[in-house]
Amino acid sequence: MSDNLLDINIRHSLQTANGILPMEVSFSLSKGNILALTGPSGAGKTTLLRQIAGLVNPQSGKISLDQQLWLDTSQDIQIPTRKRNIGFVFQDYALFPHMTVKENLLFALETKGDEKVVDELLDAMGLTQLHGRKPHQLSGGQQQRVALARALVRKPDLLLLDEPFAALDHSMRYQLQNLLLKFHRLYHFTVIIVTHDIGEIFRLADRVMIMNHGKVTQLGSPAEVYTSETDNADDLTLSGEVLSCQKLHGHLLVSALIENKVRQLTLPLDMEPQMLPGNNFTLPYSLDPNRIRLVNNR
Numbered sequence: 001m002s003d004n005l006l007d008i009n010i011r012h013s014l015q016t017a018n019g020i021l022p023m024e025v026s027f028s029l030s031k032g033n034i035l036a037l038t039g040p041s042g043a044g045k046t047t048l049l050r051q052i053a054g055l056v057n058p059q060s061g062k063i064s065l066d067q068q069l070w071l072d073t074s075q076d077i078q079i080p081t082r083k084r085n086i087g088f089v090f091q092d093y094a095l096f097p098h099m100t101v102k103e104n105l106l107f108a109l110e111t112k113g114d115e116k117v118v119d120e121l122l123d124a125m126g127l128t129q130l131h132g133r134k135p136h137q138l139s140g141g142q143q144q145r146v147a148l149a150r151a152l153v154r155k156p157d158l159l160l161l162d163e164p165f166a167a168l169d170h171s172m173r174y175q176l177q178n179l180l181l182k183f184h185r186l187y188h189f190t191v192i193i194v195t196h197d198i199g200e201i202f203r204l205a206d207r208v209m210i211m212n213h214g215k216v217t218q219l220g221s222p223a224e225v226y227t228s229e230t231d232n233a234d235d236l237t238l239s240g241e242v243l244s245c246q247k248l249h250g251h252l253l254v255s256a257l258i259e260n261k262v263r264q265l266t267l268p269l270d271m272e273p274q275m276l277p278g279n280n281f282t283l284p285y286s287l288d289p290n291r292i293r294l295v296n297n298r
């Protein structure tokens with residue numbers, strides 16, 4: 001066990017539609033790093049987050065954060081979820097529908113009476129005006145801001161995010177990414193974020209880990225992992241907002257806002273209906289023949 005690290009070494013049997021798939025994952029992450037976890041559907045990404053959170057127990061292995069041992073099957077140690085200082089955000093928000101925004105945050109507080117943190121978070125997330133609303137009275141982006149605020153209430157050591165912004169349009173996703181980066185700078189928590197979006201990976205992540213069939217197939221910086229020789233881009237998407245689109249030499253020439261930067265894409269003609277100015281798009285990254293290289297612009 002090392003200082004200032006998330007250390008994971010687990011084995012499990014995934015029960016897939018095609019039978020048992022052995023899962024074996026071993027990696028370390030420095031404190032304060034943001035790890036993007038990606039790979040095809042069924043690779044075991046969500047299961048790994050659930051194991052780290054203590055919601056699923058791996059059949060064998062160890063998980064530790066800093067000096068705290070969260071799991072060691074050889075010593076029968078399994079620290080329950082509530083004692084691992086973790087925040088979660090999932091794609092579907094998972095707010096309590098009968099509670100107001102503020103009540104959702106207060107519920108996440110461990111000790112009553114520390115309401116100041118809740119008010120500060122509501123303010124920082126631009127939610128103060130909405131504190132009395134129920135989730136169904138909020139937009140998707142607002143609900144996800146509440147979910148992020150709720151995950152941060154207990155100042156977690158580790159934030160686990162499972163495709164948290166995937167359902168949001170481009171500008172909302174960008175705003176939420178900014179909020180995540182802002183709080184990351186303030187609190188220095190470690191983050192694991194499941195994402196398929198190449199722009200999001202380059203914008204947020206220090207490290208990228210690709211999983212396939214229950215195994216880690218690659219781990220490195222975004223620039224190392226997405227080099228032109230070893231292009232692991234098959235499962236990735238590119239999302240943005242169309243600014244303009246014109247036909248040129250049998251292709252579409254599209255100007256788009258991607259991670260708040262204007263970029264040019266050359267796309268097949270049959271994508272014209274999706275490429276109307278103002279539209280948000282998500283397309284397979286492999287479709288872009290120029291493979292736009294997004295620099296880490298944090």
Ligand SMILES: Nc1ncnc2c1ncn2[C@@H]1O[C@H](COP(=O)(O)OP(=O)(O)OP(=O)(O)O)[C@@H](O)[C@H]1O
Binds near residue numbers: 039045
């Ligand atoms: N607790 C569990 N024990 C064993 N197998 C599980 C468990 N939970 C899920 N599985 C199986 O593990 C496989 C991987 O599922 P998982 O949801 O982790 O994949 P994923 O990489 O997150 O996929 P997606 O990108 O589609 O969300 C699936 O076949 C699923 O049925």
